[in-house]
Amino acid sequence: MRKLSETEKNIVRFFQGDLPLEPRPFQKAAEILGLNEEEVLAYLKAFQQEGLIRRFGAAIRHWQAGITxxxxxxxxxxxxxxxxxxxxxxxxxxxxxxxxxxxxxxxxxxxxxxxxxxxxxxxxxxxxxxxxxxxxxxxxxxxxxxxxxxxxxxxxxxx
Amino acid sequence: MDALDRRLLNLVQEEFPLTPRPYLELAQRLGVSESEVIARLRELKRKGIIRRIGAVFDLRKLGYVSTLCALKVPPERLEEVSEIVNSFPGITHNYLREDEYNMWFTLIGPSRKHLDRVLEEIKARTGLTELLELPAERPFKIRVNFDFKDGEDGGAEVI
The missing domain is CATH 3.30.70.920 (Lrp/AsnC effector binding domain/regulation of amino acid metabolism (RAM) domain)
Incomplete structure (x- = not known):
């Protein structure tokens, strides 16, 4: 386990929340994080590669989906x-x-x-x-x- | 939920594109428009089927630790005890189960010391002492997506 930079922690803080439902969601994230869209996507891909992000996508409430x-x-x-x-x-x-x-x-x-x-x-x-x-x-x-x-x-x- | 919703749910759980126009890409794979994808995702969120869209992190790689706990709670105290247990932000899952140990919850925190402190506080505030703590020694599988098969009705919906 390595130490994360403050920017990396900000990426974690943002993407543990909910991705905006708009055509350029990572652009929106970038504006909030003070980065550009390309950098945000590069961080996410690097995190995936490193295994820091296990999965990127929708979290399902299976109870609500009928899997009770x-x-x-x-x-x-x-x-x-x-x-x-x-x-x-x-x-x-x-x-x-x-x-x-x-x-x-x-x-x-x-x-x-x-x-x-x-x-x-x-x-x-x-x-x-x-x-x-x-x-x-x-x-x-x-x-x-x-x-x-x-x-x-x-x-x-x-x- | 219709067939398109189920295909969309499978895609957004597993293969969310990390590209500038992710909803457009999903739309192209499903043969619909970007605005249709966004509208359907918004509706699935409104119904509570999608909890959020974002990253699922490997807690260990962020320097966090976790454990599974079970409490023996007298039936008449379930509501009160669950309120206390759920009030801690590191408690991410809590289920009632059919066992003598009837309340099972997961706890995540920045250090072992932090976990111990939360568990001590839960014992102190509930007055319950029979707490099983069962940390994982080896993970064999951690998967968090659910398969929405085509042709199934997706179960009862909670609106």
Whole structure:
């Protein structure tokens, strides 16, 4: 991780917000940032190349789009088998997030996959399919019943 | 949502052009006018399906850290506790889930110390002590786009 310049932080501050819906949105951004359009686009492309920007585009509220069944599937996988199981889970397009996480007393599950669907049954079927594909580990499907908050992080807001 | 909306949603999530006239380019790929694309995006935002258009940053590469937390909240205190939890800007996602640990949220901050401080404050202000903190040890997949398949109705719309 490298240190960002103040201009780069300003780029982050601007593009963590909402891109203007007008024909030359990057021109508009440039005016606000005190740069020119070309420079703004060059920064964004460099950020993408560096992996600082993971993705540029629309963020979707999937609840509003009708994708309201959402489950966290958690497995208990021996440490030496996590790599294979996690990579396998990641290969399914229906899995949006997959992480190995720390275990805690009373929480033995270390492999997490987030799945989304239009119905509960769709998620349950998918969870079974995932479980079969990685092997016979103890697992649980934990549905969400309400979205209480979903926002994009605002970085570099402390002055 | 019609078929054009779904094609547009797929495109703007994954392949937003970093060029001076991005909406024109999207329009050409969809065979419609630039003003049509802008009008449809405005409508998708108004309906709450698109949250924003912009960059999704790799928080680690910006020097930030994150964690996943779960709280055991007595059912009669859910609303009050969610208000406290959601009041912190670094809490980006918060879901109710069907588990003893019924409130699951993600926390992002500029340092581990900052995360600890927020979690201590949440415990102090809610008086709840059963908080699981499960930081990621290894990411296998982080994907944030949803596939809007042609021919599907896109589910129930929330207006």
């Amino acid at each position: 069944a959402n489950a966290m599937v958690v497995w208990r996988v021996p440490e030496e088998e996590v790599e294979a199981a996690g990579s396998k889970l990641a290969s399914f397009k229906e899995v949006t997030h997959c992480y190995q996480r720390k275990t805690r007393p009373g929480w033995p599950y270390n492999l997490f996959a987030m799945i989304h669907g239009r119905t509960r049954e769709e998620c349950e079927d998918l969870a079974r399919k995932l479980a079969r594909s990685i092997g016979h580990y103890e697992y649980r499907v934990i549905f969400s019943t309400a979205e209480l908050k979903k926002e994009s992080m605002r970085y570099f807001t402390e002055k």
